[in-house]
């Protein structure tokens with residue numbers, strides 16, 4: 001194809017909104033930023049699963065615990081058109097996430113709560129959420145689950161990331177890990193047990209990405 005023809009095709013795609021160039025560039029930039037600054041963001045495989053769950057379940061409101069630089073919030077906003085409420089406590093991350101949202105074109109869809117998630121319940125309690133994405137301090141997953149699931153609609157979904165914790169959960173070399181890592185592994189293992197035994201949820205844990213638990217609220 002001649003360059004002139006390609007240019008016309010790209011321009012048409014942009015005009016038809018089938019190619020969101022702003023987001024495409026920002027997506028790559030955020031991934032590069034996360035890598036360079038060691039900010040843990042959801043990995044591609046886990047994100048693909050999360051996006052498919054959102055496409056299938058079409059949530060109106062999503063609650064995210066752990067915004068970081070705003071990457072997954074934008075990806076969720078982009079795939080669903082849903083309203084996203086996302087909670088972050090780290091001031092540096094908050095500043096970067098606000099910039100991300102402004103530049104992404106999804107600013108009107110996303111509300112950032114600048115607070116520790118364990119203290120933010122009163123700020124979000126008036127909203128019913130169809131999906132909760134837990135991706136923050138690993139030692140506190142069960143607390144987040146217990147605090148926010150009363151706001152989940154019937155048949156609502158909880159997605160918990162990092163169930164494998166970089167492959168460390170269920171590995172044979174547990175004893176050789178540091179005390180703090182062993183503590184986190186114990187917490188994550190106990191959280192998975194809690195999810196699998198929870199009488200009000202059907203949970204499956206997928207070993208893709210960094211390990212993702214999908215819990216669906218029973219009717």
Ligand SMILES: C[S@@+](CC[C@H](N)C(=O)[O-])C[C@H]1O[C@@H](n2cnc3c(N)ncnc32)[C@H](O)[C@@H]1O
Pocket residue numbers: 040041042065066067068069070071072073087088089090093115116117118135136137140
């Ligand atoms: C794994 S990162 C989130 C990545 C993001 N969801 C993504 O995939 O783009 C976890 C974030 O949760 C934040 N965080 C951890 N514990 C928190 C808490 N109790 N309340 C609010 N934010 C918390 C951390 O500051 C960090 O930025």
